[in-house]
Amino acid sequence: MAQKTDNQRTAIEAYNENAMAYRSPYERWKEAEGLPTIRGLSVPSLIDVELTQWASRGGSGVFVNLMGTDGFNDTYICEIPPGKSLNPIKHIYEETVFIIKGRGATSVWLDGGEKQTFEWGERSYFAMPPNANYQHHNGSGTEPARYVAMTAAPRVIDTFKSLEFVFNNPFVFEDRFDGKAGYFTQADAPNANGGWTTNFIADVDTSSKIADVKGGNEGRGAGSIGTGFNMVNSTVRSHASSWPVGTYKKAHRHGPGIHIVLLRGEGYSLMWKEGEDVQKVPWKPGTMFVPPEMWFHQHFNTGAEPCLFLAIGWGSEKPKAGGGAYVYKSVKEGGDQIEYEDEDPQIHKDFEAAVAASGAECGMGGIHPFCSFNP
Ligand SMILES: [Fe+2]
Ligand SMILES: [Zn+2]
Structure with a gap:
C-alpha cells in the first residue's frame, strides 16, 4: 500500500495555502489575537508543542486548524503560568476543555450571578456552557497547567462576523446553564446506556x-x-x-x-x-x-x-x-x-x-x- 506520495503532499500543501489565502472573519480574529495556527494532518505532541505569549488571555497558546475540520470546528492549546489565572472570558460558541497537564480550578458565572468554582487535574474533561463567564486558575505555584480546547469558533465567528456579538452578548442560554451550585459535580455513575x-x-x-x-x-x-x-x-x-x-x-x-x-x-x-x-x-x-x-x-x-x-x-x-x-x-x-x-x-x-x-x-x-x- 502506497505511503505519502508527492501528489498527496501537494494536496495537503494546497489545502493549507487555500485556507490561508482566504482570510475569513475567524482567520482575522486569530491574527488579531497574535497567535500562530498549526495546520496539517496532526499535532505530534500537545504536551510539548511550542506556545506563544497570548496577551488577551494572560497565558500562552497556539491555534490548531487541522485538515478535515474545514471550518467546522477548531482547537487551541493554552498554558496557564504557575501561580496565575487567565483573564475571564465569555463567548456564545461552545467549548470543551481537556487538561493535558497540571492542576487548577475554573470559576464559572452568569452576568450578575454567583460564581461557582470547581477543581481539575490531569485528564479532567469539561465543557464551558455557551456564553457563561469563566476563568481558569493554575493551582500550582511552580508548574504550568496546559489544556486543549475544542470550539465552534470558526463556524460562529464566520457566521456572525461580529466579535462584539460573539464575545460580548447578553443572551443567556437557559437550557444549558442556569448558574445553580453543583453544576460541575461529576455524576455518580454512567447513564443506562453506559455513557x-x-x-x-x-x-x-x-x-x-x-x-x-x-x-x-x-x-x-x-x-x-x-x-x-x-x-x-x-x-x-x-x-x-x-x-x-x-x-x-x-x-x-x-x-x-x-x-x-x-x-x-x-x-x-x-x-x-x-x-x-x-x-x-x-x-x-x-x-x-x-x-x-x-x-x-x-x-x-x-x-x-x-x-x-x-x-x-x-x-x-x-x-x-x-x-x-x-x-x-x-x-x-x-x-x-x-x-x-x-x-x-x-x-x-x-x-x-x-x-x-x-x-x-x-x-x-x-x-x-x-x-x-x-x-
Ligand atoms: Fe472515526
Ligand atoms: Zn495478525
Whole structure:
C-alpha cells in the first residue's frame, strides 16, 4: 500500500495555502489575537508543542486548524503560568476543555450571578456552557497547567462576523446553564446506556474504565470498549475508546471535525480518501489528529499496553442524513465500515511487522482472516 506520495503532499500543501489565502472573519480574529495556527494532518505532541505569549488571555497558546475540520470546528492549546489565572472570558460558541497537564480550578458565572468554582487535574474533561463567564486558575505555584480546547469558533465567528456579538452578548442560554451550585459535580455513575451525562469528568481514563461499556463499541472489532460524554446539554459528540495490545479496529468513515487525542498507548492510524493514497499518522500519548470528512481511518495499537483516546467534536453524521446508522455497517451493505475480511491484505502484514518490532505479538488470531496466528 502506497505511503505519502508527492501528489498527496501537494494536496495537503494546497489545502493549507487555500485556507490561508482566504482570510475569513475567524482567520482575522486569530491574527488579531497574535497567535500562530498549526495546520496539517496532526499535532505530534500537545504536551510539548511550542506556545506563544497570548496577551488577551494572560497565558500562552497556539491555534490548531487541522485538515478535515474545514471550518467546522477548531482547537487551541493554552498554558496557564504557575501561580496565575487567565483573564475571564465569555463567548456564545461552545467549548470543551481537556487538561493535558497540571492542576487548577475554573470559576464559572452568569452576568450578575454567583460564581461557582470547581477543581481539575490531569485528564479532567469539561465543557464551558455557551456564553457563561469563566476563568481558569493554575493551582500550582511552580508548574504550568496546559489544556486543549475544542470550539465552534470558526463556524460562529464566520457566521456572525461580529466579535462584539460573539464575545460580548447578553443572551443567556437557559437550557444549558442556569448558574445553580453543583453544576460541575461529576455524576455518580454512567447513564443506562453506559455513557456519562455530566458536566465534569475528573479523569477520562478512570471514567472510561468505570462505565459498563462492553458492547458499546463492539461493532468496531478487536474487543474495543468505549464510553460517551454528554456535557452541558450539548450537541458536541465526545467519546473515549480503548482497545487491547496487538489489535486494531476496523476502518470506517464519517463527517469532519472529530479531534482524536491519544491518552495512552503507541501506534499509528491510516487515513485515506477512497481511491487515493494512504496517509500514516504515527501517535503516542499527546498526539492529536482529525480524520478528514469521509476519509476512511483505522487505528492500530502496536505498543505494549492498551490504547486509550478521547474523541471530541461535532459533525460525524454530517455527510449523510442519519449518518450514525452507517458507521458500523459494512460498505458492502451501503455502510461506511470496512470489515476485516475486505481489507487490503497489506494492512495486516504491515501491522504484524510493526507489532513485532515493538516486541509484542499480533493478538488478532481468531478474529482476523489474514492473521498469521490463526489456529
Ligand atoms: Fe472515526
Ligand atoms: Zn495478525
